[in-house]
Amino acid sequence: MDIVDLYLYDLKTKFNKINPKEYYLSYSGGKDSHLLYWFIKEYAKIDGIKIIGINTYMEHPEIRDRIYKYCDKVLLPTMKPFEIKEKYGIPCFSKWQDDMISRWQNGSRQPYLIERVTGKFANGENVKGRFKLNKTAKELLLNNQIHKISPKCCTFLKKKPARKFEKESGLKPILGVRGNESGLRKTQYTSCFTKDKKFTPLWDLTDDLENKIYEKYNIEIPKVYKYIERTGCMGCPYGSYKHDTEKELKLINDKQKEFICEYFKESYKVLGIEV
Ligand code: SF4
Missing domain, CATH: 3.40.50.620 (HUPs)
Incomplete structure (x- = not known):
């Protein structure tokens, strides 16, 4: 055997x-x-x-x-x-980070959230490891320069x-x-x-x-697996770290691409995803 x-x-x-x-x-x-x-x-x-x-x-x-x-x-x-986008926002960085951002955008300022968003504990020490926002997310969020973000797309779909x-x-x-x-x-x-x-x-x-x-x-x-390692939702920004998002967008027709690019428009801009 x-x-x-x-x-x-x-x-x-x-x-x-x-x-x-x-x-x-x-x-x-x-x-x-x-x-x-x-x-x-x-x-x-x-x-x-x-x-x-x-x-x-x-x-x-x-x-x-x-x-x-x-x-x-x-x-x-x-x-x-698009109903989810309007009501809750769209995915962008990762499910965990988007959850933190969404809570912040909805007004929560709980101590744990402040630590994860700012990357600092109350005593001034840095939060170590990956459970904090990345630099781009942190700066845009704290300067009110980011669109409505949420991981709820997965929750509802x-x-x-x-x-x-x-x-x-x-x-x-x-x-x-x-x-x-x-x-x-x-x-x-x-x-x-x-x-x-x-x-x-x-x-x-x-x-x-x-x-x-x-x-x-x-x-x-x-056949789609000939071009990308994992798939499911077309163009989801959660696949962007491996550049699968760009590859996926090349595999769909113009109408689908238009729908996806409009849905994820603001996140693509932040992540530098070229469409
Ligand atoms: S994996 Fe699909 S359902 Fe989940 S956030 Fe991405 S596009 Fe939405």
């Missing part, structure tokens, strides 16, 4: 820990959730798990088509992107429709999240279950092993 089949064997034993009738697969059309789709439907042939996706209006067209192709049910958010479905169906999600994806996820996903019993069986899967599984079993992979 090679490393790929060893991992898949182990994945099977992880699935033995759940009752399939109590879970649904949260399908985003991306590489990780599609691996789970393939595993459930074709490799392990596990019955009873519903496949649920969300049309956030923001996915790359190829990814959105996959969502409609593979899901038993596609959920729709209750708010549209992704989290709320999923929570509503879970409440109505009584099902818990199987999430294709991996611990080695980002700093925050490394600490968030350290076993097969989260505290609230979400099932995260890929938490320990590395990029390299995932690619090997895809290769060995010839699993379908969207």
Whole structure:
């Protein structure tokens, strides 16, 4: 048994820990959730798990088509992107920083927030580590030169429709999240279950092993992955640190590009994203 089949064997034993009738697969059309789709439907042939996706209006067209192709049910958010922009603001730096900025813009001046925004403790010492605003965000915010920012785009387009479905169906999600994806996820996903019993069986899967599984079993992979490593929402500034945002914008048609560039306009300007 090679490393790929060893991992898949182990994945099977992880699935033995759940009752399939109590879970649904949260399908985003991306590489990780599609691996789970393939595993459930074709490799392990596990019955009873519903496949649920969300049309956030923001996915790359190829990814959105996959969502409609593979899901038993596609959920729709209750708010549209421009309604969220008007009411709460748009994403810009990172989810954590945008949450701090949004609280500040809404008038909070709690001691913790002041520390994170200014980068200084009350005793004058510097806040160390990454849990503080970056220099650009700090300067623009403190000089009132920044647009309305908020991470609520994700809340309304992704989290709320999923929570509503879970409440109505009584099902818990199987999430294709991996611990080695980002700093925050490394600490968030350290076993097969989260505290609230979400099932995260890929938490320990590395990029390299995932690619090997895809290769060995010839699993379908969207063309968009030839150009960028990760995708989902088109042009989201949260992908800008790897310059995926610019690459993504080159892969969509003029009408989609116009929509996305208008939605993220102010954030692109701050981040220097050329469109
Ligand atoms: S990933 Fe970006 S564009 Fe997509 S819902 Fe979240 S914040 Fe909005």
